[in-house]
Amino acid sequence: MTGVNGMVHGRDEMRKRGCPLPKFVLPVSRFMVVHRVEQVSWLKRKKDSLQLLTVGNTTYNSDSRLGLRFRYPNNWRLGIESVNKGDEGEYQCQLSTHPPKALVYHVKVIAPAVVILDENGHTVTERHYKVDSSLHLTCRASHIDKLVENVVWLKGDRVLPGGDSRIKVKLTKNQTSGEATAYLSVLSVRKGDSGNYTCRASQATSTIAVHVLNGELPAAVQHESSANRLAVASSQLATTVLMLISAAATSSSLINVVMFPTSYHNGHPSLVLILGLSLTLLALARWLFLIISEAKLMLA
Numbered sequence: 001m002t003g004v005n006g007m008v009h010g011r012d013e014m015r016k017r018g019c020p021l022p023k024f025v026l027p028v029s030r031f032m033v034v035h036r037v038e039q040v041s042w043l044k045r046k047k048d049s050l051q052l053l054t055v056g057n058t059t060y061n062s063d064s065r066l067g068l069r070f071r072y073p074n075n076w077r078l079g080i081e082s083v084n085k086g087d088e089g090e091y092q093c094q095l096s097t098h099p100p101k102a103l104v105y106h107v108k109v110i111a112p113a114v115v116i117l118d119e120n121g122h123t124v125t126e127r128h129y130k131v132d133s134s135l136h137l138t139c140r141a142s143h144i145d146k147l148v149e150n151v152v153w154l155k156g157d158r159v160l161p162g163g164d165s166r167i168k169v170k171l172t173k174n175q176t177s178g179e180a181t182a183y184l185s186v187l188s189v190r191k192g193d194s195g196n197y198t199c200r201a202s203q204a205t206s207t208i209a210v211h212v213l214n215g216e217l218p219a220a221v222q223h224e225s226s227a228n229r230l231a232v233a234s235s236q237l238a239t240t241v242l243m244l245i246s247a248a249a250t251s252s253s254l255i256n257v258v259m260f261p262t263s264y265h266n267g268h269p270s271l272v273l274i275l276g277l278s279l280t281l282l283a284l285a286r287w288l289f290l291i292i293s294e295a296k297l298m299l300a
Contacts, residue, residue, distance in 0.1 A: 042068070042078045045090040053091075054078065085111050112204035114141045114151075116197075126209045129193075135186040137208065139199030142179050151182040151201040155193075160184065 042053040052060045054068045057076075061067075069077035080087055088109045095101040117138040118124045129135055141151050153160040153169050161167035166187045173180040180201065186193055189212050198207045 039096040040076045041094045041096070043092045043094065045092070050092065083109055085109050110143045112141065112144045112202045114139060114199050114201050114204045114206040116140075116199055116206045116208045124208055126211070128211045128213055129189050131190060131212060131214055132188050135184070135189050135193070135210065137184045137197065139182040139184070139201075139206070140179070141182070141199070141201035141204065142177075144178050144180060144201045144204075151180045151199065153182055153184045154198045154200060155195055 039056050041055045043050040044053055045051070053066065054060065057068055057070050059067050065081040067079060069079040071077070078091070078093075088107055091105045091107060093103040093105070115123050116125070117140060118127060119136050121138075124137075127135075127137075139151060139153065144151070151171055151173075155162075161169055168183075168185040168187075170183040170185075171180065182199060184197065184199075191212050191214070194210055194212045196207050196209055198205055
């Protein structure tokens with residue numbers, strides 16, 4: 001996390017008061033902006049308005065993480081504990097002058113992020129494996145602190161590999177970019193390997209549910225797959241019908257083509273319409289077949 005780009009209004013006024021420019025103190029768990037004046041008000045911009053945070057030594061905010069950190073005799077600081085992405089934005093330190101003079105600070109919070117990828121590089125939260133197959137998952141962590149010693153894989157609360165020779169964990173880190181990749185492999189998976197696997201980097205985590213199956217996919221997965229197939233078939237049927245209607249619109253009469261194809265267009269049938277009818281019948285047959293198949297599965 002870091003704070004950037006402080007823009008100063010009324011700099012000469014502050015120098016006349018003998019006040020130094022603000023200093024930023026940005027540890028991991030909080031940030032503080034320090035300025036020496038007789039009285040200040042802190043505000044945060046919310047879209048097109050300003051939210052009042054403090055006036056003098058009084059706090060006007062319900063967020064218990066935020067408050068004034070006053071030090072005698074004239075040192076005012078705004079503190080936020082456990083900073084998160086929602087604390088990003090523009091903060092103003094206003095001087096008690098008329099008209100008000102203000103320092104504007106733009107605070108950027110860089111939070112750690114963790115994602116879990118499958119064998120194909122897709123982000124996943126759930127995976128199914130057959131017994132004796134191999135599990136390969138990748139954890140990609142970004143914006144991690146350089147002080148973080150490791151990115152770890154866990155199954156439940158147990159850190160992996162945990163003494164199991166089938167489980168391998170490999171870590172690569174880039175200290176410059178603050179990125180790390182942790183590879184998890186489980187050979188010859190068993191039913192006991194089912195469970196929640198978590199990748200943790202600093203305070204950021206991501207979890208995937210792993211299911212190890214003896215053979216067939218569970219009913220929930222079958223139904224989901226069936227629904228997807230039925231949706232695809234329905235989409236194809238609708239597309240074919242629309243094509244047929246569009247082709248019919250360019251002809252004078254669809255009925256003539258269907259009932260009297262040889263007398264249409266001087267004895268030559270409309271190839272587009274005949275092809276459209278054929279495709280529609282095929283799509284309808286496939287759609288009906290899928291409906292019957294899924295009905296049998298549900299009754300089984």
